[in-house]
Amino acid sequence: MAGGGGAPAAKAEEPQPHPPKDQLPNISYCITSPPPWPEAILLGFQHYLVMLGTTVLIPTALVPQMSGGYEEKAKMIQTILFVAGINTLLQTTFGTRLPAVIGASYTFVPTTISIILSGRFSDTSNPIDRFESIMRATQGALIVASTLQMILGFSGLWRNVVRFLSPISAVPLVGLVGFGLYEFGFPGVAKCIEIGLPELLILVFVSQYLPHVIKSGKNVFDRFAVIFAVVIVWIYAHLLTVGGAYNGAAPTTQTSCRTDRAGIIGASPWIRIPWPFQWGAPSFDAGEAFAMMMASFVALVEVCYVTICFTF
Numbered sequence: 076m077a078g079g080g081g082a083p084a085a086k087a088e089e090p091q092p093h094p095p096k097d098q099l100p101n102i103s104y105c106i107t108s109p110p111p112w113p114e115a116i117l118l119g120f121q122h123y124l125v126m127l128g129t130t131v132l133i134p135t136a137l138v139p140q141m142s143g144g145y146e147e148k149a150k151m152i153q154t155i156l157f158v159a160g161i162n163t164l165l166q167t168t169f170g171t172r173l174p175a176v177i178g179a180s181y182t183f184v185p186t187t188i189s190i191i192l193s194g195r196f197s198d199t200s201n202p203i204d205r206f207e208s209i210m211r212a213t214q215g216a217l218i219v220a221s222t223l224q225m226i227l228g229f230s231g232l233w234r235n236v237v238r239f240l241s242p243i244s245a246v247p248l249v250g251l252v253g254f255g256l257y258e259f260g261f262p263g264v265a266k267c268i269e270i271g272l273p274e275l276l277i278l279v280f281v282s283q284y285l286p287h288v289i290k291s292g293k294n295v296f297d298r299f300a301v302i303f304a305v306v307i308v309w310i311y312a313h314l315l316t317v318g319g320a321y322n323g324a325a326p327t328t329q330t331s332c333r334t335d336r337a338g339i340i341g342a343s344p345w346i347r348i349p350w351p352f353q354w355g356a357p358s359f360d361a362g363e364a365f366a367m368m369m370a371s372f373v374a375l376v377e378v379c380y381v382t383i384c385f386t387f
Contacts, residue, residue: 183371
């Protein structure tokens, strides 16, 4: 009787958990305490700028190999942004509701390049026909790979695998994938080093050093470092363009450095809503489908890594 009566009292004396602000002193906002709307809009726009860079980088690397031009590149960028917005809305509303943007993954880039280099497209002489044929083949492989992901998710099989994943096991895999992106990113910076290098230096200075020099108390510089860096460098690049710094430069340098040589913007319509199978009915190939399925496993680990990061 004495032991039974003492249990509730001991349970009542258990310490209550600390608020998130006390546990994580460097975290300003939590899931249950979002920032004010004006700041949330600016942060969302900055996240869009960061995502836009990765979204543009993938079509920039792939579309020329697919024999596509500015118009095809613009359509692919618009499609990726549109689908990413829908997926993010579904994820944050009906899914795990983690504050993560569902965008294009670089994990599928090597497999897509293998489809581009397939010999069955070499006989197509028309560049637009070749581009559309490769897009249909890529769509078919992605459909098969996504079907596998849905089966693993809805059946609960992937839940058994997630139990063995931790930051120690997931970080090396995702890190190796990320290091491979330097092959795409840094050559683009080298095409116009006088603009790309100041962008990197200003971003590091504003985010890491300026907050220690100008202490505002609101974390303005480190929180909005991307917006500051993009605005400053864009004005700097526009002054170089207007001042005639690239008038006698090579065509490739002018395309990479001038602010008035954006062929993607000129080829983009003001309003365009992508639709399913806009490049035609998808085509299916067993080898390409299996290769894309292997890439989907890596993408699943990436998603689990994001979940682990937000959980811990």
